[in-house]
Amino acid sequence: MADKQRFEKFARFVAERFSAARRVYDIAGGQGRLNEELTKLGRETTTFDQRHKHLDVRYAQRRFTVDEPCACDVVVGMHPDGATRVIIEYAAEHNVPFAIVPCCSDNGMSYKPWMRHLAELATTLGMAVEHHTLEMQGRASVIVGVPQR
Numbered sequence: 318m319a320d321k322q323r324f325e326k327f328a329r330f331v332a333e334r335f336s337a338a339r340r341v342y343d344i345a346g347g348q349g350r351l352n353e354e355l356t357k358l359g360r361e362t363t364t365f366d367q368r369h370k371h372l373d374v375r376y377a378q379r380r381f382t383v384d385e386p387c388a389c390d391v392v393v394g395m396h397p398d399g400a401t402r403v404i405i406e407y408a409a410e411h412n413v414p415f416a417i418v419p420c421c422s423d424n425g426m427s428y429k430p431w432m433r434h435l436a437e438l439a440t441t442l443g444m445a446v447e448h449h450t451l452e453m454q455g456r457a458s459v460i461v462g463v464p465q466r
């Protein structure tokens with residue numbers, strides 16, 4: 318069961334870890350709850366997801382791909398499921414850091430191998446990888462990637 322406080326906790330983490338980042342892309346953001354929390358913390362946040370019903374936040378109602386023009390300082394995803402890999406690929410391609418809280422894999426892989434795979438993908442794409450944990454129930458591990466260029 319996902320923790321209802323996950324948005325507030327992850328927003329605080331993002332704001333502290335990337336204190337200089339003003340513009341955030343929130344990928345697979347569902348209704349936009351993480352966007353609300355990041356906006357409260359003074360971040361200009363754009364949520365990408367395909368949902369028709371969402372909160373009144375800056376919302377790009379479409380599938381996020383690596384071809385999306387980059388107007389962000391950091392790209393993040395809370396339980397982004399099928400968008401997890403593309404967040405890492407996007408960050409590497411556009412030379413911005415990322416922070417993700419992975420949940421389900423996109424290929425049936427179980428959680429620990431999936432986490433290892435994501436960290437390896439980021440390293441292979443030239444990013445320095447960090448691991449953090451949010452104080453919350455459910456999938457709470459954060460992978461951060463910072464471009465090395």
Ligand SMILES: C[S@@+](CC[C@H](N)C(=O)[O-])C[C@H]1O[C@@H](n2cnc3c(N)ncnc32)[C@H](O)[C@@H]1O
Binds near residue numbers: 365394
């Ligand atoms: C498990 S939900 C998580 C939603 C929200 N982040 C949360 O924690 O409640 C996964 C979301 O990923 C979205 N999604 C999957 N692939 C995507 C993509 N390529 N671009 C944008 N959204 C995507 C789905 O539409 C869904 O809303």
